[in-house]
Amino acid sequence: MKAPLTIALIDDEPAIRRLLATALKSGGHKIVEAGDGQSGLVCVAQHQPDLVLLDLGLPDMDGLEVLDRLREWTDVPVILITVRDSPEEKVAALDSGADDYITKPFHTGELMARVRSVAKRVLPSEQDAVIEIGILRIDCLARQVAAGGSAIELTPIEYRILHTLARHHGKIVTKSTLLQAVWGSTTSSGDEHLRVHMAALRKKLRAHACDPPIRTETGVGYRLEDA
Numbered sequence: 001m002k003a004p005l006t007i008a009l010i011d012d013e014p015a016i017r018r019l020l021a022t023a024l025k026s027g028g029h030k031i032v033e034a035g036d037g038q039s040g041l042v043c044v045a046q047h048q049p050d051l052v053l054l055d056l057g058l059p060d061m062d063g064l065e066v067l068d069r070l071r072e073w074t075d076v077p078v079i080l081i082t083v084r085d086s087p088e089e090k091v092a093a094l095d096s097g098a099d100d101y102i103t104k105p106f107h108t109g110e111l112m113a114r115v116r117s118v119a120k121r122v123l124p125s126e127q128d129a130v131i132e133i134g135i136l137r138i139d140c141l142a143r144q145v146a147a148g149g150s151a152i153e154l155t156p157i158e159y160r161i162l163h164t165l166a167r168h169h170g171k172i173v174t175k176s177t178l179l180q181a182v183w184g185s186t187t188s189s190g191d192e193h194l195r196v197h198m199a200a201l202r203k204k205l206r207a208h209a210c211d212p213p214i215r216t217e218t219g220v221g222y223r224l225e226d227a
Helices: 014-026 037-047 063-070 087-095 108-122 156-167 175-183 190-207
Strands: 006-010 030-034 051-055 078-082 100-103 130-133 136-139 144-147 150-152 172-174 214-217 221-224
Touching (some): 051 108, 063 087, 156 175, 190 214
Parallel strands (some): 078 100
16 A cells, blocks of 8 residues: 655645645645645745645746746646646646646545555655556566556557556646657647557557556547556
C-alpha cells in the first residue's frame, strides 16, 4: 500500500478546503492549507508537500501565475481545480507544468482517483526499466510490450506513443507533448498522423483485452488510465 501523501490545498473558499481536507484525510493523507496565492507559495516552500491542489481563481494572483512561480524551483505534482473549461486554457495549463486538472463542480470520488494516480507516480515502489499497468507490461530496454504474457507487436511510432503515455499514466499528455516526443516536432499535419497511429494502437490493445484504456481528453490530449 502506498504511504500517505502530504497535500497542500491552495483555495480561497474555506468551505471547499474543508470538503477537500475531510475527503483527503479519510484517505490517510496529511493536509496543509492556504487561502491565497502568496500564502500558497510560502506553504509549499515550508512544508515541501508531495502534491498541490491549486485553485485557479485566487484573490491575489491567478493560479497560473502561482504555477509558473512554483515551477521555477519545484517539480511537485500540481492538480488544478478550476471552473474554466475551455480546451485552450487546459492545454495552456498543462503545457505550463500542471500534472492534471479537475473542473468544478466535481465529485470527491473523482478527485481521490486523481490523487491515487499521482501517488503511484510520486511514491513508486521501485524505479526500473519495466512499466506495468494492469496486465500491460512495457520493457523499456528491450522495447517490448505484452499483455497478460502475450506479446503485442507495435510499430516504432505506436511504441513511442504508448511509452510516452505509460510514463505519465493517469496523467493527461497534451497533443503537442506527444508530437514532440514521437516525431520531434509539432508539424501542421501532426494531429492527423497522431489520430491515425492512436487508432491503430488502440485496436491492438483491445485485441489483447488490455485493461488500461487510452482516453481522449477532447481538445487537449490523451490519458492512459490506471488499471
